[in-house]
Amino acid sequence: MKTSKITYKLFFLIILILQIFPSFAQNKDKPNIVVFFVDDLGWQDISVPFYTGKTAINKKFHTPNLELLAKESTKFTNAYATPVCTPSRVSMLTGVNAAHHRITNWTHPLANKPTDNPDDLLTPPDWNINGMSPDPNIPKTFHATPFPMILKDHGYYTIHVGKAHWGSAGTPAASPKNVGFMVNVAGHSAGHPQSYYAQQHYGNMPGKASLQAVPDLMEYYGSETFLTEALTLEAIKAISEPIKRGEPFFLNFSNYAVHVPIQPDPRFVQKYLGNGLDATEAAYASLVEGFDKSIGDIIHVLKEKGVYENTVIIFLSDNGGLSLKPMRSGANHTQNLPLRAGKGSIYEGGIRVPLLIKDVQDGKERVSDVPVIIEDLFPTILEYAHIKDYSLVQKNIDGKSLASLTKGKTDGSWKNRSLIWHIPNKWTVPDGSGINFFSAIRRGDFKLVYEMKKGKLELYNITEDIGEMNDLSDKNPKELRALSKILSDQLKRWEAQMPVIKASGKKVPFPDELN
Amino acid sequence: MKTSKITYKLFFLIILILQIFPSFAQNKDKPNIVVFFVDDLGWQDISVPFYTGKTAINKKFHTPNLELLAKESTKFTNAYATPVCTPSRVSMLTGVNAAHHRITNWTHPLANKPTDNPDDLLTPPDWNINGMSPDPNIPKTFHATPFPMILKDHGYYTIHVGKAHWGSAGTPAASPKNVGFMVNVAGHSAGHPQSYYAQQHYGNMPGKASLQAVPDLMEYYGSETFLTEALTLEAIKAISEPIKRGEPFFLNFSNYAVHVPIQPDPRFVQKYLGNGLDATEAAYASLVEGFDKSIGDIIHVLKEKGVYENTVIIFLSDNGGLSLKPMRSGANHTQNLPLRAGKGSIYEGGIRVPLLIKDVQDGKERVSDVPVIIEDLFPTILEYAHIKDYSLVQKNIDGKSLASLTKGKTDGSWKNRSLIWHIPNKWTVPDGSGINFFSAIRRGDFKLVYEMKKGKLELYNITEDIGEMNDLSDKNPKELRALSKILSDQLKRWEAQMPVIKASGKKVPFPDELN
Known part of the structure; x- marks a missing residue:
């Protein structure tokens, strides 16, 4: 009986505390x-x-x-x-x-x-x-x-x-x-x-x-x-x-x-x-x-x-x-x-x-x-x-x-992660310096930039060249192709929208479809 | 020990219920x-x-x-x-x-x-x-x-x-x-x-x-x-x-x-x-x-x-x-x-x-x-x-x-309750029918209306004359005085504000101060 009485008192005390400080139970x-x-x-x-x-x-x-x-x-x-x-x-x-x-x-x-x-x-x-x-x-x-x-x-x-x-x-x-x-x-x-x-x-x-x-x-x-x-x-x-x-x-x-x-x-x-x-x-x-x-x-x-x-x-x-x-x-x-x-x-x-x-x-x-x-x-x-x-x-x-x-904590899953940007839009006038109709992907040190209007790809080593001054597309065609493929595949998987070429009525090609 | 164990289980059950339905304890x-x-x-x-x-x-x-x-x-x-x-x-x-x-x-x-x-x-x-x-x-x-x-x-x-x-x-x-x-x-x-x-x-x-x-x-x-x-x-x-x-x-x-x-x-x-x-x-x-x-x-x-x-x-x-x-x-x-x-x-x-x-x-x-x-x-x-x-x-x-x-439930406290209104303001133009510069009191059946601009009091039996057509101020001076006093006392207690008479610069008198 005595144990029971103490438990009983404890019970009400805890209920009281929960009523007054409901946060105690949840905060952590x-x-x-x-x-x-x-x-x-x-x-x-x-x-x-x-x-x-x-x-x-x-x-x-x-x-x-x-x-x-x-x-x-x-x-x-x-x-x-x-x-x-x-x-x-x-x-x-x-x-x-x-x-x-x-x-x-x-x-x-x-x-x-x-x-x-x-x-x-x-x-x-x-x-x-x-x-x-x-x-x-x-x-x-x-x-x-x-x-x-x-x-x-x-x-x-x-x-x-x-x-x-x-x-x-x-x-x-x-x-x-x-x-x-x-x-x-x-x-x-x-x-x-x-x-x-x-x-x-x-x-x-x-x-x-x-x-x-x-x-x-x-x-x-x-x-x-x-x-x-x-x-x-x-x-x-x-x-x-x-x-x-x-x-x-x-x-x-x-x-x-x-x-x-x-x-x-x-x-x-x-x-x-x-x-x-x-x-x-x-x-x-x-x-x-x-x-x-x-x-x-x-x-x-x-x-x-x-x-x-x-x-x-x-x-x-x-x-x-x-x-x-x-x-x-x-x-x-x-x-x-x-x-x-x-x-x-x-x-x-x-x-x-x-x-x-x-x-x-x-x-x-x-x-x-x-x-x-x-x-x-x-x-x-x-x-x-x-x-x-x-x-x-x-x-x-x-x-x-x-x-x-x-x-x-970090692990291998972050290493070759691809980050993607896609702007099939005309934000401002004039075009210039990466503005209007661009896609891009970053994976590891490298970043591929796709300029839709020119059908042009650029490749930068962001770690070494944060200012994107040194286009490596000619020097590193392997990385260019690899990133172009990953970017295109992902955009297609997401059913990303492409702008339409006024002259032909056709959609702008994905980067891996460029000639 | 057995009692204690049951109490213990009950205790957690109730805590659980309180967590899930916090309203249960409060709603009533x-x-x-x-x-x-x-x-x-x-x-x-x-x-x-x-x-x-x-x-x-x-x-x-x-x-x-x-x-x-x-x-x-x-x-x-x-x-x-x-x-x-x-x-x-x-x-x-x-x-x-x-x-x-x-x-x-x-x-x-x-x-x-x-x-x-x-x-x-x-x-x-x-x-x-x-x-x-x-x-x-x-x-x-x-x-x-x-x-x-x-x-x-x-x-x-x-x-x-x-x-x-x-x-x-x-x-x-x-x-x-x-x-x-x-x-x-x-x-x-x-x-x-x-x-x-x-x-x-x-x-x-x-x-x-x-x-x-x-x-x-x-x-x-x-x-x-x-x-x-x-x-x-x-x-x-x-x-x-x-x-x-x-x-x-x-x-x-x-x-x-x-x-x-x-x-x-x-x-x-x-x-x-x-x-x-x-x-x-x-x-x-x-x-x-x-x-x-x-x-x-x-x-x-x-x-x-x-x-x-x-x-x-x-x-x-x-x-x-x-x-x-x-x-x-x-x-x-x-x-x-x-x-x-x-x-x-x-x-x-x-x-x-x-x-x-x-x-x-x-x-x-x-x-x-x-x-x-x-x-x-x-x-x-x-x-x-x-x-x-x-x-x-x-x-x-x-x-x-x-x-x-x-x-x-009702009790005597409601019987002779006084309700008071006080508008020392000019809401709209023109004046008329109780609009602009009025005070009033209702107590029981009666309502006293004080028109500040005219210095005039009106008395109505609201229960019998809800349309306030029949001014009883001449017929029931006793009620008029009583209500005038209660209204004035309450307004003074509340330090209610009175408009100022432009011609004299004096405040409009309280109803019990009228000549």
Whole structure:
């Protein structure tokens, strides 16, 4: 009887504890996950070096919070996204490569509006111009299960803050609430803010609002709250709820910075002007330091609330840095040197992005030079959340979990991995430096670039020639043929879309079909 | 040992059950609460009669879902709000009378913009033109603790859908997320929709958007989804989350209907045109049937998910029906007959609203003729949620819980209750029929009306003369003096604000100071 009585008391005590701290039972298995997603940030546009040491570009920028985060993270020095935003964002959300999901260019804020520019030679294919969709039968969308929906269905409190841009207005994915987020702040179908300024209501001025006017932030109107700061305050407000409840949360903090319009963040711009940067580049650097402060502020709250240790943090950009004048200063395509070109390009400047992952297991600083790509985040995040049992609309995913790499483990499976890019689109005018109608593959040290309009293949040794200056196609025909075959086979397997040659009405050939 | 082993097994079983169904432990004590709040709906503008039987006005409207709800609810036949929206909405949110919280007129979508019309005789006082605020030190706001914040802090999953209008842009209460809602759909600082039509993006057309453009509904743009339907779909989506998680929820479903612009809901308008209503009134009736379908659809989901029994449902309007031409048809102030006047007026047409409360305890149809007022909902809702232990910024609340009345219990405390209205403002031009610069009190059968501009008191027996046609001020000076004293004392206790007489620079006297 005595044993029974003690057990009885213990039993109620444990029930009481479970009631008060429901997190106790779950936390270890379900760490919080925070993604800091930055828009249009170049590979070197922070003070954390991802190349052989601090470059001149790294030195222009001040991101002290990322420097601290890097010390507890795995730094992926060969991480990639796609050349423009929507393809990257959908790849992350669905685990599927852009060639495969067929959202190969940015999506218009309104439905059924292609965003390709006119071209004399080629017609882009009938790609999914309305973005992804969690629902079937939505015209011109990629139907898939987004991972936040899986997290939500497994008890995560899911929050989106900032830029969404997964689907056009008039389709479900225009609202983050339809892709698995319980809470949405400022995310919609547009890809950039009309204005970063609260004084301009972030664009929502009567009679002046465009489709890019940022929703949801009316409490800041007329104040001096820069958009980056407003989003940070909203993110902090939103995560306080699951933290209070002891629930695991996923925060997708997708800053609108540093996308155009490159407007100076008044909190930081003076320093950069003082450092001798011109108005445009000082403004750009101020946007960079602004999101860095965002990251610092949120990490501060995570620490203060005692949940930092149990939080996975992922930092990355959605494509390379913009390299077009007059939005940026300097000659075109010089902004990301030694990387070639910038946003929109299939060359490294357009697709190489900084990626940091802080694991919960330990806070070790690690470097991984394994080539990885944005669709890898889908299985990575689900592995961190220990979710194995889920069903997907998309038949299979193309990404591969990076979780083991962040624990310092690697194996042969990474060695000859192929990463693929495919842009059968006309993003901007004029063509040039890897922009418009290109495919590419990276495997090991080598990268093959296919310029569709010229029917031309280029081969680079990325490890030795990160600037893609030395075309090896003549010198190494064996590697050229091998990569051409792998790229073509994979594109065919994915039923990737090719543009049509206007003169002949025929499709552009796959690279292995070139004469 | 055997007993201990069984207890041990039982213990794990119960823990398992608690993990899988966290609701089991809480549900009974924490029923779900749904408020269906309609905008500008007149007392008789539904097919449920609140007067002595179906009136001619009741017969114009078709609200089958409210008829069903009424059969399981307590019908309050003497329920009141304030004459316009923001004062009512803030009174409900804070439990405080409008004379006391000093938001006595509607608030502008932008901060620091008074909404009073110019007047030759009187200047309105320095009222809280920016609305309420959950934070201290926000200029021209009423600082208070809103009840959704209390619900949220006690484990409720709190959702706002539709019109908010608690505070101006640039102040915290412009965002429902700052007054205790975890999820917000389409609520902001504006008091009506720019458009009910998805084809017009609910107002968000580039270059045409006003401050009334409805946020958050981009996934419906270009479709045929009427605003009322879009909000309904969003509300259903939002409540599915706490239902799935077994968490109690509070849904504040505040339809934009039936506020101007009175645009026809295409799903229902044809019937009313066929019934002989003119275009305006048919459109109005279609807005009414639209929100009724909203209510039916949500109740259907509650039943389908098995949570209807454990859900308190409250239905009401925020002020009387609009009685101004050309927004409504017919001569001014005839739309609510036999009630006098309409929205904006201190007469019954402006302040009397339909109120239904479905308790969780039983589904009995009851009628209560106790005079009740909108600030009563604050303590009512907290009583339903069994929340007793909470702290408030507002020193005390003026409302009184109606929960006992919905259980068929009444006592002497209700008998000589005084309800008070106070409008030291100029809502519209011209003055007339109880609109602009009025105070009033109802106690028992009697109502005293104080017309500030004329320094005149009127007395009505509301029970016998609901139309306020027969002024008894000469016949019953005793009652007149008594009510005048109670009204003045209460206004003074609340430090209610009086307008200033332009000619003398003196404040308008309280009613008991009249010569």
